[in-house]
Amino acid sequence: MTDVTTGAERAPETAPPLSREHLLVIVTLIVATFVVILNETVMSVAIPVLQTELGVLPSTGQWLTTAFLLTMGVVIPLTGFLIQRVPSRTLFVAAMSLFTAGTLLAFVAPGFEVLVTARVIQASGTAIMLPLLITTILTVVPPARRGAMMGNVSLVIAVAPALGPTMSGLIIDSLGWRWIFGIVAPIAILTLVAGARRMVSVADATDVKIDLLSVPLAILGFGGLVYALVAVGKSADSTSSIPLGVPAGIGAVAMVVFVLRQIALARHERALLDLRVFASRQFTIATTALVLGMMTMFGTFILLPYFAQQVLEYGPTRTGLLSLPGGLLMGLAGPVVGRIYDRHGTRVLVLPGTLLVSAGIWSLTGIDAQTPMWWLLAANTLILGGLAMAFTPLMTAGLGSVPADRYSHGSAVVSTLQQVAGAAGTALLVSVMTVVAAGAAGRGITDAEGIAEGVQTAFTVAGVLSFVLIAVAVWVRKPADSTAAH
Numbered sequence: 001m002t003d004v005t006t007g008a009e010r011a012p013e014t015a016p017p018l019s020r021e022h023l024l025v026i027v028t029l030i031v032a033t034f035v036v037i038l039n040e041t042v043m044s045v046a047i048p049v050l051q052t053e054l055g056v057l058p059s060t061g062q063w064l065t066t067a068f069l070l071t072m073g074v075v076i077p078l079t080g081f082l083i084q085r086v087p088s089r090t091l092f093v094a095a096m097s098l099f100t101a102g103t104l105l106a107f108v109a110p111g112f113e114v115l116v117t118a119r120v121i122q123a124s125g126t127a128i129m130l131p132l133l134i135t136t137i138l139t140v141v142p143p144a145r146r147g148a149m150m151g152n153v154s155l156v157i158a159v160a161p162a163l164g165p166t167m168s169g170l171i172i173d174s175l176g177w178r179w180i181f182g183i184v185a186p187i188a189i190l191t192l193v194a195g196a197r198r199m200v201s202v203a204d205a206t207d208v209k210i211d212l213l214s215v216p217l218a219i220l221g222f223g224g225l226v227y228a229l230v231a232v233g234k235s236a237d238s239t240s241s242i243p244l245g246v247p248a249g250i251g252a253v254a255m256v257v258f259v260l261r262q263i264a265l266a267r268h269e270r271a272l273l274d275l276r277v278f279a280s281r282q283f284t285i286a287t288t289a290l291v292l293g294m295m296t297m298f299g300t301f302i303l304l305p306y307f308a309q310q311v312l313e314y315g316p317t318r319t320g321l322l323s324l325p326g327g328l329l330m331g332l333a334g335p336v337v338g339r340i341y342d343r344h345g346t347r348v349l350v351l352p353g354t355l356l357v358s359a360g361i362w363s364l365t366g367i368d369a370q371t372p373m374w375w376l377l378a379a380n381t382l383i384l385g386g387l388a389m390a391f392t393p394l395m396t397a398g399l400g401s402v403p404a405d406r407y408s409h410g411s412a413v414v415s416t417l418q419q420v421a422g423a424a425g426t427a428l429l430v431s432v433m434t435v436v437a438a439g440a441a442g443r444g445i446t447d448a449e450g451i452a453e454g455v456q457t458a459f460t461v462a463g464v465l466s467f468v469l470i471a472v473a474v475w476v477r478k479p480a481d482s483t484a485a486h
Helices: 020-039 043-053 064-083 089-106 114-142 143-174 179-198 215-233 245-266 275-281 282-311 315-342 347-362 373-399 402-441 447-473
Strands: none
Touching: 020 089, 020 114, 020 143, 020 179, 043 064, 043 114, 043 143, 043 282, 043 315, 064 089, 064 114, 064 215, 064 402, 089 114, 114 245, 114 373, 114 402, 143 179, 143 282, 143 315, 143 373, 179 245, 215 245, 215 402, 275 282, 275 402, 282 315, 282 347, 282 373, 282 402, 282 447, 315 347, 315 373, 315 402, 347 373, 347 447, 373 402, 402 447
16 A cells, blocks of 8 residues: 555554454344345346246336335435434344345235235345445444455345346246245344344434435435336337336436435435535545446346347256356455455556456357357356456445545445446346347347347447446545545
8 A cells, every 4th residue: 555645655554353242243234235135136037937927028027126126226315314313233123124024925925916015125124234234334344454344245235136146046947936035034034033132233323303305305316217217128128118207307306306405404414315425536436436337237137147048048047057156256256355455455456357347248249149158157257256356445445435424324325326326227238238129120030139139239338338437447546545636
C-alpha cells in the first residue's frame, strides 16, 4: 500500500481480532444471507417446468422472478431506516421469519397465485438480510480487516446466485419443483432458531423518526422503475401484454420527488435513504462499477440457461451445471481476494478482474447450435472468476469511504442499486435477444437459429458494457489511498 504523502510503500495496518461474540454474529448473518439470496435465481431453470405443470403462459410464469425483484426493489430502500431504528437481533428474527414463512408457503402452494405470493413474502425477508450483514461488518470489523471479511460476503452476493440454477436443476430432475423450497425450508428454520439464540445487537438503536411521505415515494419510485425494467424484456415478446408507460412514468416522477425529499430531509438527519453517501467520490465510482458488474452477471445468468435449454436442448440438471464451476471458483476466491485487498489495495484486483469479465463475455458473442458445453463452462467461469476479483474490493472500498454514521444508508444504497442493476441487465439483454430473434424469424430461419442470433447480439451489447466497466474500474482506489483524489 502506498503512502499518499511520501509515495512510499507502507505496511498494512494491524488490528486486534474480533471478539467471539461479534464473530458468531457475522457468521450467523453470512449463513442466513447465503440461504435467502440463493433463492433469487432458483427460478431461472425452474420456470419452463412450472409453466407446464401449473398451466401458465411463459409471460405469466416469469412473474415468479419478477415479483421477487419488485419486492426487493421496494423493501431495500427502507432498510437504512430499519437498521438504525430496530435492534439488529429483532430485525434478523423478523427477516428470517418472513423468509421461512414464504418458503413453507411455496412448498405447499396449490397454484400459481399462491406461489407468487410466497415469493413476495420470501423477498421481503431477503431484502433486509444483505444490508444488515454489510452494516454489521462495517460496524464491528476494523478497517484493516474489512477486506478479508467482505471477501466472505462475496459468497452471498455472487456465489449464492451462481449456485441457484445448479441446485434447482438437480432438484427438479430428482424430486420435482416443490422440493426446491422443501429442502431450503428446514435449513431456514435451523438458521432462524440458531440466529435468534446467537444474535446480539452490535449497535444501539436510535430514535429515528420515519418520514411517512418517503415510504410511498420509495415504493412507487423503486417499484415502478423495477417493474418497468422487467417489463421491457417481456414487452419485446409479442405474446406479452405487460403495460410499460404508466409504471415507468409514475416511477420516474416518484423517484425524482423521493430524491429531492431525501436531500432536504438529510439536512435534519431524517432521510429515509441518506443520499449524502454519494458525496464520497470513491463510493460513487465503486458503486457505479458494482452496478455494471451486476448487470453483466444477472444478464448472463438469464441468457446462458435460456440458450442452453432452447438451442442446445439441455435438461434442467445439465443447464444448472453450467454455473457450478464459476460459483465454486467465486466461493474459493472470496476470502483470498479479501486478504489481497487488505495488503495491496484495489489496483491488483479490480482492473485484472474486469478484463477477465470482458474476455469471458466476448467469447460468448459467437455461440451457436454447435457450441460445445465446455466452451460455455469456460466462458461462464471466466466471467464469474473476474467478478470474484472485482466485487470484494469494489464493495469494501466504496462502503469504507463513507462516514461511520452512514454505514446503514451506504449499504442500503448499494443493495438497492445492485437489485435494480440486476433487473436492468436482465431487461436489456432479454429485450435485445427477443427483438433480434423475432426479426430472424421473419426471415424464415428456425426458432433455434433465431434465438442463437439474438443471444449473440445480446452478448455483444454486454461486451460493450464490459468496456465501460473497465473504464470505471481504472479509477477505483482503496479509501486509505484515495485522499489525494478528493
